[in-house]
Amino acid sequence: MEYERPISGDFEAVCGLADEAILAAIRATLERRGRAPNDLNAYLLHASHEMGSFVGGLRPRDGLIGANGLRPFPQTSASIPAGKRRDFCRLRNLALRHRHPDHRTRRVLLLRPRRRTPPGTSPQSGCGRRTALRVALFAVGSALLYLPIILWICIQARPHFEPRHYVALAATSVLHLGYSLSLQADIEARTSHSSIRLPAALVPCCPSSAPFYCWRTTDGPVGPRAGAHRRRILLVSGLTASPIARRQRHLLRPFDWGVYCVLHPE
């Protein structure tokens, strides 16, 4: 299943079975073997726009679908044999519509995707692949758009970086790669709410950014407040039980009090 745009209302699944030869082959197989499984590409239409697509397994059976082709079919599962109900799609408001050359619209039941799917078409693998492709697409776009600015800076300003800055560049780049992939993957899979996606994607960055924030909040690595921050980090990480020596007006102060009260209840 590939989602192109969100669907806010009723929609139709339209199967483009335009080739009469395919339909004739299905009919022939159906008459010969009593069944004619086939994979069909269907598109979800909403407000005359394509919202998504998927590969569905059409499994017409003799007796359920007449020999004259795809006749109208009830959309409830009541008329389907009990053993075969699991093969049918559970989505509502779906109708596989096939337009014959005589322009008669006929409806059949939409079947759920077959379990045995071609490589790269399963929901999981497709999601991961699309995630990587879209992140790569955005990265290429950004790199191309900002390349002239970076080149101009490198030529005009000739920035000089120390080794530790190259380490910082590499570390932040790797973290942002993980952030982009996790965020995009969650958007593709739609497994969570949008208010959860962003904080969840930031989780890998928090352990690395917390010391950075604490260090930048102080007046430098050797300033008078830097020692207190280092002690806070150590205290939170459980490496020392010593409370904060100096009380300061700081955002972390309530948090310090909470930790201090837990460690020293008296």
Place this chain on the structure above:
Amino acid sequence: MGRQGARHFHLHRDFTGNLVRIVVLSPIAWRDRAEVKREARIYAGPTVVVSVLGPIGYILVLFAMRIAPISHIAPARELATLAGAYMGSKLLSERTTPERIIGAVCIVVGVVSLSFAR
């Protein structure tokens, strides 16, 4: 780091991140070139918008960190969660539950409180 290097370090940081993404993800994209073309054709507009606005947002945040306290910038940056929740509610028709509204109000109250902190 030289002065010029420090001034433009945030630009280099964002650009390096994009280069790493390209290097890491290029083999996957190369194996599926037809899909890349299809994605680029369908999402040409959003790709350009995200490619321009994404780095600008990140660069502005990094620039703001240089001229304002991190303790103000970092929480304010988390307002992106609110924007994401709003977009999800409007564009993706996600449910807006009372708990999420309370959480959003807490975020706003927290950021406003931090702006008044001394």
